[in-house]
Amino acid sequence: MAGTHAGYVLVVDDNPDVRSAFEHMLGRRGYAARTVATAAEAIELFEDGERPSAVLADVLLPGIIGSSLADYLHSKAELADIPIAFVTAAPHLAPPGSVAFEKPVAMCDIVSFLEEHATR
Numbered sequence: 036m037a038g039t040h041a042g043y044v045l046v047v048d049d050n051p052d053v054r055s056a057f058e059h060m061l062g063r064r065g066y067a068a069r070t071v072a073t074a075a076e077a078i079e080l081f082e083d084g085e086r087p088s089a090v091l092a093d094v095l096l097p098g099i100i101g102s103s104l105a106d107y108l109h110s111k112a113e114l115a116d117i118p119i120a121f122v123t124a125a126p127h128l129a130p131p132g133s134v135a136f137e138k139p140v141a142m143c144d145i146v147s148f149l150e151e152h153a154t155r
Contacts, residue, residue, distance in 0.1 A: 042067055042088055043066070043067035043068060043069050043087050043088060044057075044061055044066050044067070044068050044069075044087060044088060044089050044090070044091060044149065044153065045068075045069050045070075045071070045077060045080070045085075045087040045089070045090045045091070046058065046061075046068055046069070046070040046071075046090075046091045046092075047070075047071055047072075047073070047074060047076075047077045047090065047091070047092040047093060047096065047101070047104065048070070048072070048091075048092070048093045048096075048122070049072050049073065049093065049096055049097055050093075051072070053093075053122075053138075054070035054071075054072070055070075057070065057091065057122075057145075058070055060142050060145075061145075064142070064146055066088075066149060066153075069087065072097075073096055073097055073098055073099065074092070074096050074098065074099035074100065074101060074103060074104040074107075075098050075099050077090070077092070077104055078099070078104065078107055081107070081108075081111070081114055086113075086114070086117065087117065088117075088118075088149075088153035089117065089118045089119070089120070089148075089149055089152060089153035090104070090108070090117060090118070090119040090120070091119075091120055091121075091122050091145065092104055092105075092119060092120075092121055092122070093121070093122060093123050094121050094123040094125055094126075094128045094129050094135075095123060095124070095125055095128070101121055101123070101129070102128070102129065102130045102133075104119070105119050105121075105130055105133065106130075118134075118148075118152035118153055119133070119134075120133070120134040120135065120136060120145070120148050120152075121133060121134065121135040121136065122135075122136045122138060122140050122145070123135060123136075123137065123138060124137070124138045134148060136148075
């Protein structure tokens, strides 16, 4: 997917079951999904030219935490408009003013976020 400019949702979560569930549920609702286990992997994709329609990220990730991933996106002019939502067991740790959903999350809430903020 190198150089992709829209059309998929990037899911960043260290739990393989969560990644798999999101990939399946998003696919059933017409969204392509790509999953990675760490914020470092997500940043590597961005550095390679990836540009997803939206990012769904856990806050508590190994290494670089989710809020630092948001800081990275916002610091890059070409990435700053990518919507990011946090899907986490610790929504109180999400950056102030960000969209945060508490796990377990209702998929309808995620779809509403994507319909409002992302392109297919």
